[in-house]
Amino acid sequence: MSASQTFDPWSPEFVAYPYDAYRELRAGPPVSWFEPTNQWLVPRHEDVNALLRDRRLGRTYLHVATHEEMGRPPDPEYLAPFWHLNRTGMLDLEPPDHTRLRRLVSSAFTPRRVNALRPTVERLAGDLVSAFVAKGGGDLIADVAEPLPVTVIAELLGVPVEDRPLLRPWSADICGMYELNPSREVADKAVRACVEFSDYLRALARLRSREPQDDLITALAQVDGLTEDELIGTCALLLNAGHEATVNVTGNGWWSLFRNPDELARLRADHGLLDTAVEELMRYDTPLQLFERWVLEDITVHGVDIPRGSEVALLFGSANHDPAVFADPERLDLSRRDNPHISFGAGIHYCLGAPLARIELVASFGALLRQAPGLRLVREPEWKAGFVIRGLKDLTIEV
Template sequence: MTTFDPKDPAFIADPYPVFAQMRAEGEVHRHADFGLPVTLSHAASAAVLRHRGLGRIWSDAKPVDAFAAFNLLHRNSLLENEPPTHTRLRRLVSGAFGRGHIERLRPWIGELAGRLVDDVVAHIDADGDADLLELVAAPLPVEVIAELLGVPTEDRALLQPWSNTIVKMYEFGLPEEQRARAEQAAAEFVGYLRELIALRRKNPGSDLVSDLVAETDADGGKLTEDELVATAVLLLMAGHEATVNVIGNGVLALMRHRDQWQRLVDDPGLLATAVEELIRFDSPLQLFERTATTEVEIAGVTLRPGDKIAALLGAAARDPLVFAQPDVLDIGRSPNPHLGFGAGIHYCVGAPLARIEVSATLQALAQRLPKLELAAEPVRRAEFVIRGLSSLRLTSN
């Protein structure tokens, strides 16, 4: 059966034809490199994400003594726990979001996106081109999450390097030196957040960390400090990586599909559906694992307790049984039941915030740079699981 090498540059450049061929051969394939079955169809992938017999069961990075901080972040993470722990953590985090943090930030995010795109305009005027990743896609989500958490302005430059280094651990076959750097970054991030929590205990503000500190220190302690630290790190890593890659992958797709870029420039009313289509068309997260807690059958494949399976989200997003002309970018596509934010109880808690960030960026670009175009071939990151670019140089005529 057809398979793929997750480190092959040609595959990473465009995995979707390979996914289509694999899907035609069967909904589930066993991948030798990953050591687990992977789902190719939308139905099978959705079943993996929704089935309550499949959970996020954390397994410590080994050796445990060498990854104390990395394991602490994941043992206590909303993403890596199942009910009842997951239920308690999600209720607390969702409740804090529901107290108006996202709506409080909405106008500020629009202004921030405008300022960052103004930097792109200035660089194009001065130098002829500008890197969207460097000037907009990377800094915007970091600034937003930092504002949400109440990280002081002078400390915000610390966050992106920590996030970038830690998430390397999610790739397969990572060299030992990179694993060691990920642990060091995790330890530094944990230490910093403990200091921030102590500061918010003394001087609470209107930020999410202050709200969660109140839950930590309440009678009966609904949230431990380790869980608060893990929650803050999850919000940064998931929020940063998803948003930067949706913006990068999405703008590249629009530049390569000029008719769709022009549609967006001409009709800002398409912003909401455009965001969903860009997430579907080139998924920022390509693979998501689950572990069987009971005997489960997915598309004819039986899993026993402890067996792992992974949903290939990028493959699910191009399933012709769900998406008409799946390889066509259509920013007006509706309905659009992509799985880019997950599904089931682990559906991304930050999805509304990510949508605001991407929409604000697209709106600012379309308004300020309607003649935007590629200035050079983009540089794609070498990783498969987290799919994104390291450089996207743009110009305007």
């Protein structure tokens, strides 16, 4: 039950197009063992969806057992700042801590607050695209895809304009730890970013406690029962999760459109397709390819026994191309209505920022379609090395 030989997440060729390997995985056993990362790979939509909701699995196991009891090594001391920041955000917590923290954060990160951001998002997207068009194009990722969500999150949190250039490098360095088997160099950069970002957020949160503003950090600082560490972990999570995926949906999405010129022509002719187009682009070339879960008690998946203490790798990109769920999954169909893609997860860890991400994506794609109706690709892009958080290095465009 070993994984297909074509599943090679460190191969540039695989990262550039993993979907052939996924097809092989789905044609094989429902779960397969992948020795290089000591994980069980789960490639089919039905199983990924079910296991995301299965409370016998968790993002952590530390609420029920120690590392030793789960047969895992202790955390290296040098990673302590990374794990401290990571484990104070809700993504790596399980009930009851997750339930309490998500409820508290949701009381400040409300639908009303998110919807109130829509005019700001649309203005920012329009301004970025105007500047991009005025200079005749450039790198769509650096000039539009990256600045928009970082600026939106900074506006939401209340990060002063002069400090905003710090955010993207911190986020990129921290997110390096979410790749498979990260190196010590990657870990050291992530730890340094965690320390610097935590110190910055702590100082800003204390300032907002003394001098309240109309921003999310102030709102979180006023939430009764939310500790300072939890506030910091929440803000870090909102930055990391709140823009990495949006950046990559934008880059991967436009690259998908350029590779499918008939669909791009449909979208140019009918901007009313934008909402379904954004959902389809998230499905077609998924930004988060893999999400991990720990097995908290022995489970059996399609006759395969997976013991407590194991780790499963839920393959979002494969699930989103499963022909059992999506008709003609290899085809980009911007008007696809039946589209239960799993790009935002499922269950209790479903992405809290999904509504904001959709607002950002519709705004940026819409602004580009309106202001640069003839934008064209200059050269084929290269992919970054990461597989888990998968995106392009750049996307050079002329308008």
